[in-house]
Amino acid sequence: MxxxxxxxxxxxxxxxxxxxxxxxxxxxxxxxxxxxxxxxxxxxxxxxxxxxxxxxxxxxxxxxxxxxxxxxxxxxxxxxxxxxxxxxxxxxxxxxxxxxxxxxxxxxxxxxxxxxxxxxxxxxxxxxxxxxxxxxxxxxxxxxxxxxxxxxxxxxxxxxxxxxxxxxxxxxxxxxxxxxxxxxxxxxxxxxxxxxxxxxAPEKIIADKSEQIAKTKSAYADSKFLLFSLFIAIYAFCFFQILNTLPLFYKKVALMNEKEIGLLMAFNGIVVFVLEMALVHFAEKKFTLSTNMIIGSLFCGASFLILMPSHMIAILYLSIFLISISEILVMPFASTVAVNRSLPANRGSYMGLNGISFSAAFVTSPLIGTYIAENFGFTNLWIFNCIMILVATVGFYIVMKKM
CATH class of the missing domain: 1.20.1250.20 (MFS general substrate transporter like domains)
Incomplete structure (x- = not known):
């Protein structure tokens, strides 16, 4: 209580x-x-x-x-x-x-x-x-x-x-x-x-914006942030399976009907809505940006890992819960990294590159994910996702340590 x-x-x-x-x-x-x-x-x-x-x-x-x-x-x-x-x-x-x-x-x-x-x-x-x-x-x-x-x-x-x-x-x-x-x-x-x-924003920054833009580099010239964005894209590739291959898995393997799939997908939004503000408030006080990104990435990998041995309804809901926690810990802190790395005069390019990292997954996730699932099976797709998450996690640790 x-x-x-x-x-x-x-x-x-x-x-x-x-x-x-x-x-x-x-x-x-x-x-x-x-x-x-x-x-x-x-x-x-x-x-x-x-x-x-x-x-x-x-x-x-x-x-x-x-x-x-x-x-x-x-x-x-x-x-x-x-x-x-x-x-x-x-x-x-x-x-x-x-x-x-x-x-x-x-x-x-x-x-x-x-x-x-x-x-x-x-x-x-x-x-x-x-x-x-x-x-x-x-x-x-x-x-x-x-x-x-x-x-x-x-x-x-x-x-x-x-x-x-x-x-x-x-x-x-x-x-x-x-x-x-x-x-x-x-x-x-x-x-x-x-x-x-x-x-x-300070008045002087607003007044001197054009001069600042000339003096500050774009996000696309920031090699460390570019590398960080690459690992974000790898993470997003795995996360956005929630929009394409996971519903197919629920239908073809777990044999759920459309109503059951809809309720399961809605559970993601409910978890994020109920928990995000409190969890982020706690995490930003207790852990570093790097720690939150790493933990959040590992939660995403765990959400696919538990699907391999079983697809009971309780496991499916647990998987969605884990990927929802991952979303809470990674996405807002990824935006914070972009803001902290930028200045007001070049913030748009940093936020744009941050958005591109996620948008790239909208292209690659359905194409590659459905190809692997169709030709090699969903279990091999989950294994592939887990490997990609490990790459992203190690990448976050290395590049954020340097940033």
Missing amino acids: NSLKAYWKNYISAYHGLSNATWLLALVMFINQSGSMVLPFLGVYMTTVLDFSLENAGIVLSTFGVGSILGSLIGGWLTDKFGSFKIQAFSLFLSIPFYLIVPFFKTFETLCIAIFFLSFIKELFRPANSASVSYYAKPENLTRAFSLNRMALNLGYSIGPAIGGFLAAVSYSFLFYTNALMSFAAGILFIIYFKNRKGH
């Missing part, structure tokens, strides 16, 4: 000190991601409604990842050049017409193009939003501010697919139209609150 009280006390204290602007950024993220119901159903839409082959559906999904990579790359550069406010507003509102017209593209070639540009425009938002979090959060609350933002993202991802399931039962077009509506709502709220609002 005392431990439960201590947990909730720690959970509540995790929110103390966060600025109103930090909360509003999280609310904008939540509204925007609540509308992100297209991606979980995109594969089903293509194979059932458009009658695409699995191979062509996989290629279209990969174009989403390619668009995300370029969006993160260019979004970081645009954020440094024009500021995070303009880029976030641009992304939110320009994505609206793309959501509205995607249902009219029904051939493989045209849908590849439409999904690429939709993903590209949508992903411009991420590095700009991350730069805003670091701008409006107090330095001592930075990791918790990123955690709150991610918690909002995860809550949105939990609610979005749940709503999307009901909409898809009526018409898949409603998914795209609802996404457009949510982007519009998030954009209006963002502009009303953040227009002309000042953050915690």
Whole structure:
């Protein structure tokens, strides 16, 4: 009982000190991601409604990842050049017409193009939003501010697919139209609150921004951060199996139906929503950045390791719980590393490269993961993931020691 009280006390204290602007950024993220119901159903839409082959559906999904990579790359550069406010507003509102017209593209070639540009425009938002979090959060609350933002993202991802399931039962077009509506709502709220609002960056830095950019190097010239980003990409490759090969494993090997799979996937969002703020608040006080990244990475490996001997329902839920804890410990602290490594004048490029590391997994994870599962079996895929996690863990230890 005392431990439960201590947990909730720690959970509540995790929110103390966060600025109103930090909360509003999280609310904008939540509204925007609540509308992100297209991606979980995109594969089903293509194979059932458009009658695409699995191979062509996989290629279209990969174009989403390619668009995300370029969006993160260019979004970081645009954020440094024009500021995070303009880029976030641009992304939110320009994505609206793309959501509205995607249902009219029904051939493989045209849908590849439409999904690429939709993903590209949508992903411009991420590095700009991350730069805003670091701008409006107090330095001592930075990791918790990123955690709150991610918690909002995860809550949105939990609610979005749940709503999307009901909409898809009526018409898949409603998914795209609802996404457009949510982007519009998030954009209006963002502009009303953040227009002309000042953050915690020193006035001199703002005034001398162009001069600083000339003097500070880009993230892409920072060899140690590039290496760190490579290990993040390796970790993300394994983590994002949760979006592609794990549901296939549940269906084909564990013989779960769609309802059971949906509940299992929703469990991830619930765990992250309930535990992230308190766990990050505890971890940032008790451990170093490096320790948190290493422990979190190992939890991801453990989530695949326990799937090898058994796929009982309790094991499946334990696996999702472990990968959720991994997500909590790795992702917000990875953003903190990017912020700590950067300066205000080049933060966009660092946050953009951080986003690219994760976006790259959207391309490689479904392609390589499904190939290994189909040709060598799921057990060998889990072994491969465990090996990759060990590479990432050792990499985090070495490169963060040097950083």
